Amino acid sequence: MESDSNKIIDEVTRGDYKYGFVTEIETEFAPIGLCEDTIRYISDKKREPGFMLEFRLKAYRHWLTMKQPDWAHLSIDPINFQDIIFYAAPKKKKDLSSLDEVDPELLATFNKLGISLDEQKKLSGVAVDAVIDSVSVKTTFTETLAKYGIIFCSFSEAVQNHPDLVKQYMGSVVPYTDNYFAALNSAVFSDGSFCFIPKGVHCPVELSTYFRINAANTGQFERTLIVAEEGAYVSYMEGCTAPQRDENQLHAAIVEIVAMKDASVKYSTVQNWYPGDKNGVGGIYNFVTKRGICKGSNSKISWTQVETGSAITWKYPSCILMGDNSVGEFYSVAVTNNQQQADTGTKMMHLGKNTKSTIVSKGISAGKSQNSYRGLVRVSKNATNSRNYSQCDSLLLGSLCGAHTWPYIQVENKSSIVEHEATTSKISEDQLFYCQQRGIDMESAIGLIVNGYAKEVLRQLPMEFAVEAQKLLSISLEGSVG
Amino acid sequence: MLLSIQNLHASINGKEILKGVNLEVNKGEVHAIMGPNGTGKSTLASVIAGREVFDVTAGEILFKGTNLQKLSVEERAREGIFLGFQYPVEIPGVSITNFMRTAVNEIRKYKGLDPLSGGEFIRFMEERKKLVEITSNLTNRSVNEGFSGGEKKKNEIFQMAMLEPALAILDETDSGLDIDALRIVANGVNKLRRPDNAFVVITHYQRLLDYIIPDFVHVLFQGRIVKSGGKDLALELEEKGYDWIKKEQEA
Numbered sequence: 001m002e003s004d005s006n007k008i009i010d011e012v013t014r015g016d017y018k019y020g021f022v023t024e025i026e027t028e029f030a031p032i033g034l035c036e037d038t039i040r041y042i043s044d045k046k047r048e049p050g051f052m053l054e055f056r057l058k059a060y061r062h063w064l065t066m067k068q069p070d071w072a073h074l075s076i077d078p079i080n081f082q083d084i085i086f087y088a089a090p091k092k093k094k095d096l097s098s099l100d101e102v103d104p105e106l107l108a109t110f111n112k113l114g115i116s117l118d119e120q121k122k123l124s125g126v127a128v129d130a131v132i133d134s135v136s137v138k139t140t141f142t143e144t145l146a147k148y149g150i151i152f153c154s155f156s157e158a159v160q161n162h163p164d165l166v167k168q169y170m171g172s173v174v175p176y177t178d179n180y181f182a183a184l185n186s187a188v189f190s191d192g193s194f195c196f197i198p199k200g201v202h203c204p205v206e207l208s209t210y211f212r213i214n215a216a217n218t219g220q221f222e223r224t225l226i227v228a229e230e231g232a233y234v235s236y237m238e239g240c241t242a243p244q245r246d247e248n249q250l251h252a253a254i255v256e257i258v259a260m261k262d263a264s265v266k267y268s269t270v271q272n273w274y275p276g277d278k279n280g281v282g283g284i285y286n287f288v289t290k291r292g293i294c295k296g297s298n299s300k301i302s303w304t305q306v307e308t309g310s311a312i313t314w315k316y317p318s319c320i321l322m323g324d325n326s327v328g329e330f331y332s333v334a335v336t337n338n339q340q341q342a343d344t345g346t347k348m349m350h351l352g353k354n355t356k357s358t359i360v361s362k363g364i365s366a367g368k369s370q371n372s373y374r375g376l377v378r379v380s381k382n383a384t385n386s387r388n389y390s391q392c393d394s395l396l397l398g399s400l401c402g403a404h405t406w407p408y409i410q411v412e413n414k415s416s417i418v419e420h421e422a423t424t425s426k427i428s429e430d431q432l433f434y435c436q437q438r439g440i441d442m443e444s445a446i447g448l449i450v451n452g453y454a455k456e457v458l459r460q461l462p463m464e465f466a467v468e469a470q471k472l473l474s475i476s477l478e479g480s481v482g
Numbered sequence: 483m484l485l486s487i488q489n490l491h492a493s494i495n496g497k498e499i500l501k502g503v504n505l506e507v508n509k510g511e512v513h514a515i516m517g518p519n520g521t522g523k524s525t526l527a528s529v530i531a532g533r534e535v536f537d538v539t540a541g542e543i544l545f546k547g548t549n550l551q552k553l554s555v556e557e558r559a560r561e562g563i564f565l566g567f568q569y570p571v572e573i574p575g576v577s578i579t580n581f582m583r584t585a586v587n588e589i590r591k592y593k594g595l596d597p598l599s600g601g602e603f604i605r606f607m608e609e610r611k612k613l614v615e616i617t618s619n620l621t622n623r624s625v626n627e628g629f630s631g632g633e634k635k636k637n638e639i640f641q642m643a644m645l646e647p648a649l650a651i652l653d654e655t656d657s658g659l660d661i662d663a664l665r666i667v668a669n670g671v672n673k674l675r676r677p678d679n680a681f682v683v684i685t686h687y688q689r690l691l692d693y694i695i696p697d698f699v700h701v702l703f704q705g706r707i708v709k710s711g712g713k714d715l716a717l718e719l720e721e722k723g724y725d726w727i728k729k730e731q732e733a
């Protein structure tokens with residue numbers, strides 16, 4: 001009976017990746033491999049001011065002294081950085097009349113991914129920055145947002161047009177010395193998004209960036225910086241996909257968030273990089289450093305992530321709760337199937353008084369995958385009367401997968417309360433039979449049960465994202481039932 | 483003939499539970515199946531519904547003239563077989579509304595009908611809730627999660643009302659209910675009775691049969707239907723207990 005339902009679940013979870021196509025576009029590449037010249041090439045391509053090149057070179061030199069971390073519950077094939085192309089940009093077609101115009105081939109690519117960059121048809125209520133390989137190809141709504149004093153543009157444009165802001169905040173939350181992949185990113189990052197919400201402004205639309213890897217043998221190293229001034233609010237969403245390829249591709253990103261007094265930033269991710277095939281061939285290595293600082297009192301940063309893609313995910317969106325009464329949240333659903341590996345979680349660093357954090361992590365493992373939650377809650381001596389609540393649940397589909405939970409808790413004062421709950425469960429044959437008896441087939445039943453399990457997290461997502469995420473959850477576990 | 487079971491043998495893990503069951507149910511009829519614990523009543527219901535953990539080793543089940551052997555659990559459900567579970571399972575985070583909307587639309591798709599829109603579905607659901615006297619916000623809650631025994635059983639009746647099956651098998655829907663809940667369950671069945679559908683009510687006690695008057699009563703004992711009769715048989719069982727059947731069988 002056990003093996004019977006496992007067999008069924010195995011069949012159902014043999015899903016296919018739906019975004020694996022490649023766009024045929026002329027692309028300009030940096031010479032393969034990594035050395036100081038590569039960095040000069042990138043900086044030069046982007047016509048960066050001197051401080052940027054300096055920052056990059058310092059990061060690179062520091063990176064050379066570092067070793068790839070091995071503490072995560074991941075088995076990673078050695079990465080040969082000399083086999084990677086660190087910069088790839090679609091060539092601008094000569095016959096495009098204005099600078100603003102986007103290659104129709106690229107528009108079609110994003111359309112195929114469900115992202116409309118067409119000013120006429122664009123999703124109402126959402127501004128999009130579209131990044132392909134190493135460059136941003138289009139940011140919508142920029143002018144409208146400018147009326148509110150909001151800056152939403154590609155990182156490259158920010159470097160050109162707002163160098164002082166970039167200088168002030170870049171690396172202030174994730175310094176280039178932070179970790180191996182952060183140092184690498186700081187050296188070679190090529191684009192990403194920049195958001196600045198001025199004092200007292202409630203951003204009227206969702207801001208979003210869609211990352212697409214297209215070119216072969218390239219890595220994507222993007223960097224996002226979000227600054228919310230006093231009393232500002234913004235909700236930001238991030239999505240991503242990549243073609244289906246037999247070799248692994250590296251994606252090492254940095255996201256930094258700064259929230260001043262009374263500011264609130266909500267950051268949502270639906271991560272759907274190519275996960276590799278069912279035998280574990282190919283797929284994206286997703287090594288990401290995401291961190292926000294609640295700098296002022298009563299500020300709030302909320303991370304929500306739905307992680308379904310990537311061969312390997314190494315990612316811990318974190319909050320530094322510096323301001324008194326500041327709030328950090330982390331809501332996560334991580335799905336691993338076939339040979340995927342995920343080691344993900346969060347760090348909540350309580351520094352200010354009366355700070356609060358909430359962690360809700362829902363792992364779903366299928367196939368032969370490994371899914372780990374790793375989290376640190378640290379309450380410093382001065383963070384009196386602070387609170388954390390953590391809930392880490394694991395759902396196993398089948399018996400060949402693994403789920404692991406590593407919660408680390410350090411509390412340095414007596415007035416704070418930290419609570420941790422963890423559960424592990426399976427989809428039972430009883431539940432499947434119950435659904436099927438109501439006329440619901442196995443695939444839909446698993447989709448329904450998994451979405452129910454992840455509901456607490458999914459309902460944190462902005463409307464525009466929630467439906468997509470629900471579908472994605474079912475699809476990642478779906479396949480061909482006989 | 484809606485349901486026709488002939489010489490049905492079924493086993494689980496090599497252990498034979500049903501040892502030659504014969505049963506015929508026509509449209510418009512209500513059948514009660516009674517019998518001591520562990521005698522195979524729930525197994526019979528599960529086998530009709532197509533639960534794969536049971537092996538059918540001999541005999542056949544015809545539903546609307548079709549041999550069910552080849553149909554999956556969900557196909558049988560879409561053909562109009564409904565099982566009210568003795569122990570309904572919890573599905574955390576899935577609201578009854580969402581669950582039923584998925585089910586109703588899957589069944590409609592099978593029948594070649596367009597799915598109900600959100601508004602149409604809600605209207606239909608409200609109407610059905612009224613019919614089976616569900617006044618609470620039950621439908622916003624997750625399927626069976628944290629439900630009392632009575633709520634679980636009412637939920638089964640509500641789902642039956644939503645899916646309008648041709649054949650509803652209710653497995654001890656009456657056990658553990660107080661008199662009010664029992665009345666709601668029985669009223670639900672009575673309101674849904676039509677000339678073109680049928681009910682098989684599995685029960686341990688004749689109490690339910692005061693409210694749902696059966697056309698036939700069968701006694702299942704050690705994997706076989708050993709006695710059939712009218713509604714008086716239920717009263718006789720109530721009075722004499724099952725020992726009488728046991729003795730008769732041993733003789």
Ligand SMILES: Nc1ncnc2c1ncn2[C@@H]1O[C@H](COP(=O)(O)OP(=O)(O)O)[C@@H](O)[C@H]1O
Nearest residue numbers: 494495499517518519520521522523524525526
């Ligand atoms: N899943 C199962 N695995 C093993 N034995 C079972 C299982 N389900 C039922 N049985 C056995 O089948 C027999 C009949 O059970 P059941 O059909 O539940 O009886 P009833 O509903 O009449 O009380 C019992 O001996 C029970 O132990």
Ligand SMILES: [Mg+2]
Nearest residue numbers: 523524568654
């Ligand atoms: Mg039973």
